[in-house]
Amino acid sequence: MCCLAVFLFLAFICPFSLKFILLVSPNGERNSLKIKQDIKLYQGTLGINENLKYKVENERHAWIQIAHGEMILDEQIHLEQGDGVAFSDGDILNFSSNNSQCQFLLFDLQIGRAHVWT
DSSP, X not given: OHHHHHXXXXXXXXXXXXXXXXXXXXXXXXXXXXXXXXXXXXXXXXXXXXXXXXXXXXXXXXXXXXXXEEEEETTTEEEETTOEEEEESSOEEEEEOSSSXXXXXXXXXXXXXXXXXX
16 A cells, blocks of 8 residues: 555656656755755656656746657757757747657756856
C-alpha cells in the first residue's frame, strides 16, 4: 500500500515531479538549491512519444539545452544532444519526442535588468 500512496502523490499531487524537476531557484522552493539570482533551472525529461508545455512569462527568457536524446520543439525545430535554443516574453513552448527519450535543461531567466542580491 505504501508504494501505491507514493505513486499517487507523484502522479497527481506533484505533476511536475517526473517531467520538470526544479534544481535551482531564488528562494529554494520545492527543495531546490537556493541561489542569489533571478533564475530557475529545471531538469526536463521526455519519454518516448510524450509531450510537455512550458510558458515563458512576460519579461522572462528561456534557454533550452539538450543533454541527451532528441526532441521536437513547437512542432518544427528538431533538437538533439548538444543543441540549445532561446525564447522569450510570453512564448508557450511545446516539447515532444518521437522515437527517443530526451533529457534537457530549461533555464528561466529575467530579461535584461541587473539585480544586486544582498
